[in-house]
Amino acid sequence: MAKPLSPEILEQIAERFRVLSEPARLRILNVLLDGECTVSELVDQTGLNQANVSKHLSLLRASSFVERRKEGLYSIYSVADPSVGLLCEVMCDRLEARAEELSAMLGTGS
Amino acid sequence: MAKPLSPEILEQIAERFRVLSEPARLRILNVLLDGECTVSELVDQTGLNQANVSKHLSLLRASSFVERRKEGLYSIYSVADPSVGLLCEVMCDRLEARAEELSAMLGTGS
């Protein structure tokens, strides 16, 4: 690794990975990546209940993955961390690569 | 987001983020990114105890982040997933960017 990472930095990195380690939060982020949303819209689009969505949004906001704007009764959330999409893409690409390796192994009978 | 990600894919992505969400595992990966290691070497370099290191290695291997080669009494581990370094770098860059934003805000008194 280019930079030697201190245990303190690694803890902060781990903490950010932890926030991304819940399917429910990724569902929320995935919706938000298509554009800002109110909480109710997120409830509709994710199928999660309102308390649950609010709780996840709270954590996502505390870790600066999303930000909130208030408009009357509504809380409008949007993605604040431009790296979210990239991180998911990298993970997704690896999943695909592994799937290909696996099917190649099965195919050649290796 | 370019690709619409199904809930199933998001679960797999979340699972991989979860594996990276432990400081102890990041410490191990961070050492392995500098080159393959035996378990004892990892114990020495991370300060974790042997059972703990073995358990984390088990999980890292089950999720294909590392791979193992046996040589006599030794188990030699190495990083198997080329994306690990990139993922940590992205996270680290974001932390730095946020730190800069913060100090800029404090600096201008904005």
Next chain:
DNA sequence: TTACTGTATCACCATATAGTAATGTAGTGA
């Protein structure tokens, strides 16, 4: 004020998991 709505928070339970001591297993050498 009252009534309604959208969102946040609280309290609780159930589950998952990190850490660890003890034990098991496998390879090596005498």
Next chain:
DNA sequence: TCACTACATTACTATATGGTGATACAGTAA
């Protein structure tokens, strides 16, 4: 065989956290 080493696994505890119903809070409108 026995003894030693390197590693893996088991059993257990303590803690953290996701989901949820109930409730609180804030904005709007009458």
